[in-house]
Amino acid sequence: MAISRRDTLALASASLAASSIPIIGARAAVSDVPTADVKPPSFKPEAGAELRVLRPAKFVDPDEVYWRQNTEKFTKETGVPVRVDFLSWEDLRPQTAVVANTGAGPDIVVGFSADPQIYVSKLVDVTDLATYLGAKYGGWQELAILYGTKWKTKDWISIPIGGGTGPVVYRQSWVKEAGYDRIPDDHAGFLALCQKLKQIGHPCGFSLGHALGDANGFASWLLWSHNAKLVDENGAIALDSKETIEALKYATELQKTMVAGTLSWNDAGNNKAYAAGEIGLTFNGVSIYYVLKASQDQKLRDMAVDTQHQALPKGLAKRSPMSATPMNAMVFKHTKYPNAAKEYLRYMMEADQYGPWLSACIGYWSNSLKAYSKMKFWSDDPKLAPFAGGMDTSYYSGYAGPVTPASAAVEANYTVVDMFASVVTGNATPESAAKRAAQQAARYYKQS
């Protein structure tokens, strides 16, 4: 199938006008969530309570639509007015910092990644709520526990809502044409597949440019699948290792199989190239599939049918080294209505609300509570399988050290990404690049 340049331009502008995309994924029955019979803790909202909530902006429509619907239902049932503000992803972390430092503003911030750990002293303890939800819904996923609890304790400081994960996204027919039924789990096999894909004219493509999500995700996979890591368990820089050198050498071979121009891709680069049929395989969230499936264009809907997802190849790691970007709800101590805030979060996490929201997002968010992985929509569309376990992972930004702001600073400065980029383009030797990146990373780790 050939898609012209012009079609792709149209597609790109269509995805900008995302509000016109119809909501897909039927409203799932919530009876498919197995629950234990646990009595909910009583959080009686304070008299005259009202709440303000800050959360990340939606990338797929149902995320916002269902969130708002559930919030309206909450207001109707409890009489507590709730105002929800959706904030662009770049602005969310600075705003969270302002909320934390000024002790004013929103009562609940649904923030990213390590923020609960950073602002731990300003947060209301939510152990009672988290314990209840965990007991009722089969326990929390591993990544949810990591971000929800205070480091090395059992105190819950936030309620993890979900995480965005990025498995392998590929064109089934082309991978078959290359002689494979599924994506090989070992490094040599994966490289061979990518080489064959290039031979048949449907190369792979992964960004090593300054793409905050995609490039850091790819670089992390390269490290983790070689058992290399940025820092050790104590937070000491462990990047300059022989495992990292191996990862760099492997990346150099893999780069030769890619479509041209991946070093300048930003986060939209692989989405655009995939939708144009320029690449046959990449790592990405569900957004590629979602946009294709929701398209008005038959050609793109056909492409969605041919699209498949699979967890990232394990390489030398024991589990698929795939992480997720989590969003965690924090209740700030400055709120006048802590009970109302907890009740709101409990309500949003219950199956009647969470189930329809999760299923309508078709994998954009992976569930933080284990029971939700059993929902039917995950198996109705087998393409979504890798997303059902998105938060069932031991890998996280800054693995394997303590969760601190430093790992976010390393990502924002593309330290690891640039290490790979300079080696795969032949601008640095693996040894010198690893050494230099370790020095750069140390700049951020010393300050936290």
Add this chain to the structure above:
Amino acid sequence: MDATTIDGTVRFVPNRTQSWLGRLFDWKPFLVFLCMLPTIGLLVIFLTYPLGLGLWLSLTDTTIGHRGDYIGLENFWSLYDDPVFWGAVWYTIFYTAVATAGKFLLGLWLALLLNHHLPFKAFIRAIVLLPWIVPTVLSSIAWWWIYDPQFSIISYVFVNVLHLRDTYFDFLGAPWPARWSLIVANIWRGIPFVAITLLAGLQTISPSLYEAALLDGASSWQKFRRITVPLLMPILSVALTLSVLFTFSDFQLVYAITRGGPFNSTHLMATLAFQRAIPGAQLGEGAAIAVAMIPFLIVATLLCFFGVGRRKWQQGGDND
């Protein structure tokens, strides 16, 4: 008659003694100060305070989320050892020098063309201003598409229309092509400013000078060299200073197109300062990079002002 009026004069006595407030307002230094107060207020709030805060932040280890402590010049020492910072300094200087030269050569040329009598002169002059008028973010996004590795219109023309190449250009995928691509985009954006400013300068040159030169048998080059250039110098120096400042502190173009990639080869000091300070949350270090721009800007300004346009008018006199 009793002659009570001894000297026959009447002394003028104001019928109302002036209050201290009235006297104060009659006092010229006070009045001058009062009239300057709004301007001083604006300058303090919008210039001095941010600048002072930036200077202070650069001496602390402030991060987003934590008020930092005073650490002296540690940020600067740390930057001194940072190859990424020096790479950004180097590219900023290179970018400014090459882009400014390009803008002035092409801008002057354009101004000379526009100074001739052309049909639809006003219309053409308006069109020339377009790159300057369009918000930078929009033109940056347009350039981003032009340089896209898969969807570039330039590559499309070369490969699919003219069949001159087999593969698409990789404009931004390697350090040098990316650096030059950004410079071209910056020149495109900056030409109108230079052209229109110089055009204004050209139109103040009296035609009689050219007529006199013509009678003396001067060639075009001599007229340009001996009349146009010297009389254009004052405005040239102002335009040059402004242009260097704009280019040196450029941010949007680089941030929208490459974000400093590939591997930091296209970071300007401004984009690096932002990346370290806001997404990277190291406010102190970001501020230190921004502060490090100041000496460069001062030197650049002095060079432009005194090097190119050392004229009496700058000290308030006439040109000779």
